[in-house]
Amino acid sequence: xxxxxxxxxxxxxxxxxxxxxxxxxxxxxxxxxxxxxxxxxxxxxxxxxxxxxxxxxxxxxxxxxxxxxxxxxxxxxxxxxxxxxxxxxxxxxxxxxxxxxxxxxxxxxxxxxxxxxxxxxxxxxxxxxxxxxxxxxxxxxxxxxxxxxxxxxxxxxxxxxxxxxxxxxxxxxxxxxxxxxxxxxxxxxxxxxxxxxxxxxxxxxxxxxxxxxxxxxxxxxxxxxxxxxxxxxxxxxxxxxxxxxxxxxxxxxxxxxxxxxxxxxxxxxxxxxxxx
Numbered sequence: 001x002x003x004x005x006x007x008x009x010x011x012x013x014x015x016x017x018x019x020x021x022x023x024x025x026x027x028x029x030x031x032x033x034x035x036x037x038x039x040x041x042x043x044x045x046x047x048x049x050x051x052x053x054x055x056x057x058x059x060x061x062x063x064x065x066x067x068x069x070x071x072x073x074x075x076x077x078x079x080x081x082x083x084x085x086x087x088x089x090x091x092x093x094x095x096x097x098x099x100x101x102x103x104x105x106x107x108x109x110x111x112x113x114x115x116x117x118x119x120x121x122x123x124x125x126x127x128x129x130x131x132x133x134x135x136x137x138x139x140x141x142x143x144x145x146x147x148x149x150x151x152x153x154x155x156x157x158x159x160x161x162x163x164x165x166x167x168x169x170x171x172x173x174x175x176x177x178x179x180x181x182x183x184x185x186x187x188x189x190x191x192x193x194x195x196x197x198x199x200x201x202x203x204x205x206x207x208x209x210x211x212x213x214x215x216x217x218x219x220x221x222x223x224x225x226x227x228x229x230x231x232x233x234x235x236x237x238x239x240x241x242x243x244x245x246x247x248x249x250x251x252x253x254x255x256x257x258x259x260x261x262x263x264x265x266x267x268x269x270x271x272x273x274x275x276x
Contacts, residue, residue: 002071002074004058004063004070004080004081004082005081005082006082007060007082007083007084008057008081008082008083008084008087009084009087010087011087011090011091015055015057015081015083016057016083016087016091018032018034018103019036019057019091019092019101019103020091022034022035022036022093022103023036023091023092023093023163024093025159026159026161026162029106029159029161030106033105033106034054034103034104034105034106035103035104035106035161035163035166036093036101036102036103036104036163036166037051037101037102037104037163037166037167038092038093038094038097038098038100038101038102038163038166038167039097039098039099039100039167040066040069040098040099040100042100042102042166042167042171043056043069043073043100043102044069045170045171045174046102046104046171046174047069047072047073047076048171049171049174049175050174051104051105051174052104052105053073053076053078053102053103053104054078054102054103054104054105055078055079055080055081055102055103056070056073056078056079056080056081056100056101056102056103057081057082057083057088057100057101057102058070058080058081058082058083058088058099058100059082059083059084059085059088059089059097059099059100060082060083060084060085061085061099062085062099062100063082065099066099066100069100073102078102085099088101093163094163094164104174106161107177107178107179109177109179110161110178110179110180111179111180111181112179113153113155113179113180113181113182113190114190114193114194115179116151116152116153116177116178116179117151117153117190117191117194117196117219118194119150119151119177120149120150120151120177121150122150122216122217123148123149123150123151124148124149124150124214124218124219124220124261124264124268125149125150125151125152125153125194125196125218125219125220126140126144126149126151126152126153126219126220126222126257126261127152127153127155127187127191127198127219127220127221127222128140128152128153128154128155128157128222128257129155129156129157129184129221129222129223129224129229129230129233130155130156130157130223130224130228131154131157131158131222131223131224131225131253132157132158132224132225133158133225133253134158134159134162134163134164134165134168135164135165135168136158136168136225136252136253136254137154137157137158137160137162137165137168138160138162138164138165138166138167138168138169138170138172138173139168139169139254139258140152140222140253140254140257140258141160141165141168141169141172141173141176141178142168142169142170142172143254143257143258143261143262144172144176144261145172145175145176146172146261147258147261147262147264147265148265148268149176149220149261150177151176151177151178151179152176152177152178152179153178153179153180153181153182154178154179154180154181155180155181155182155183155184155187156183156184157224159180160173160178160180161173184230184232184233185230185232187232187233188232188233188235188236191219194217195217196217196218196219197213197216197217197218197219197238198218198219198221198233198236198237198238199212199214199218199219199220199221199237199238199239199240200221200223200229200233200234200237200238200239200240201220201221201222201223201239201240201241201242201256201257201260202223202229202239202240202241203227203241203249203250204241205239205241206238206239206240206241207238207239207240207241208240208241208243209240209242209260209263209267212238212240212267214263214264214267214268215267215268218264220257220260220261220264221233221237222253222256222257222260223253224253225252225253227250240260242256242259242260
């Protein structure tokens, strides 16, 4: 493996300070224009997706173990900087880091939900209404990409570029157009301007999925873990409810959203799903 710089050993080093800042919240990520991916799998997913990597920090004691992956980074023109193992452990946003941290540029249109919907074209869009758990959010980014959605909007709730959301997305965050916003009050107007019908996942009281028209430009709206849907959203969306066995009140947000995305995908391919 080609030679690397001497390991960083001070927490005051600019790269160490920047890495720590990126793990502190969405405001710091916006200021820096970057977000973090962690571990060899996260770095490999970013490389495979052609994500705009800016730098990689590697635990100096594990550099030989990561040799092939780090060579890929260097070949792509991404700087690799060793860091003393204990120091990288302190600046990593998770308690048990895996010895690799990388910075990726945030998408330019991350605050432009209208532009993101335009990029989706006739493919479905997914709107997450105040989903607070970053793991749930990341799982839905992954499902949205897997089942053919063209874009995802995070309207309130967790930051899509939180390190836990990035990890749960399994690389989908680098491939699916994602943006923050809008708030509930502006959502109906935004979808109307984009020519989309809003279909809202409801715990109870909605239409069965096989009685919903999934064709055309649609947006699947998935509510928060609390189940509280803003009234201005509920008034303008068609509710859909998954039929469940007696005694089961509801499914988790990522499970329900993923099932509906699968149904949506099947319906648009002409393969209906019957719940009779």
